[in-house]
Amino acid sequence: MTHIGLIREGKVPSDNRVAFTPQQCAWIMENYPQVSFTVQPSPDRCFSDDEYRQEGVPLSEDLNHCDILMGIKEVPVQQLIPGKKYLFFSHTKKLQEQNKDLLRSIIDKKITLIDYECLVHDDGQRILGFGFFAGVVGAHNGLLAYGQRTGSFTFKRVHQCKDFQELITHYFGVKLPPMKIVVTGSGRVAAGILEVMGLLGIKYVTPDEFLICQYKYPVYTQLKAGELYLKKTDKSYSREDFHRNPGAYECKFLPFATVSDVLMNGIYWDKNIPQLFTWEDLALDNFRIQAIADITDDKFGSVPCNLGDTSIDDPIYGVHKRKREKTEDPFDPDSITMMCVGNLPNELPRDASQYFGDQLMKYVFDDLLMEKSELIRRATIIDAGKLTKKYSYMRDYAGV
16 A cells, blocks of 8 residues: 655745645545545645545645655755655755755655656656746736736736636736737746737737837737757757757847837746846846746846746836846836746646646656656655765765
8 A cells, every 4th residue: 555645835935736636636546546645734725624525535644654745845854754755846956055954854864855847758858847827827927017017907816816717717808008028938838828828819920020010919929949049150059959058059039128018938047048138238228128027937047137036925026227136116117027926836726736736647656656667766866865876966965
């Protein structure tokens, strides 16, 4: 028998998503009689304790009897149970300074850590993530910020909607003013952004048309990596070469900053990839962008004027165009309105959890129950307190 525990989220601010919904737990227990679930009670989870009880899933504060413990965000060090197998987003693979103590505690307590972020298909594509709903909420919030800044329209906040269906209903009859929106990226986040563009009837135009044409209705264009980054030597683009040697490429975004009202940033970034623009570019008189939804949300990342996370309750701040790293009134004429919420899917937690659990069930769950699985091995950062070979580059970070 395999006992799985769904832990209560302990990180502050509290996350309200969950790895499996009540209905998914019930389906698994019916179709996998060798599996049982126990849920740790939580006042914050998007599915109530009663919803789990109604599906026959027991609740217990004590999860010591469980073999596998599943959460979403980082687990506070004091809540880690020694010797257990955990699955959650640890945010350690990029050597994030804030989670160094967490990884060291996992090692000290001889825990096995399987990181959701490291679960990938054989071709390297990530299996799990909340990117689509981050894109949906981020696009909505970016438009809302622009509407507030210009006084031209307003939206209901996403977290005031019960679910995605209610949000869709809210869009019925919404009339938007002429505006030009530039979207970066081509992954799950971008797919969520484009979903909102479609629901609101915002018309797609090609990048070339976007640069030279004016419109009396709202339009957007999408810039994928091959349209954003070109090799300095021959102006070519190769995905494999770009990820292997990003320093050899330059970013071609700046012309779009001179014709866009809103930037919705959904492109992957790491420290070696050129930024979309610079602080000097921001200060130029022809830098037209008024609102930025930095959905991938890297502080000082692809969007250099991202000064750090905002919250669901207070999602925007202003950044002065000429006074670096100085926040302002978000609607000051000399500022850019920034939306940098770090936990966007929490505004649609039931839909996001349903989607996440579906992906787990389709692509991960059978492997999780196997004695040996290559899929699980690739995603295991710590095995019974020892750093695995694939993640040996983390040795100094982990203090081993």
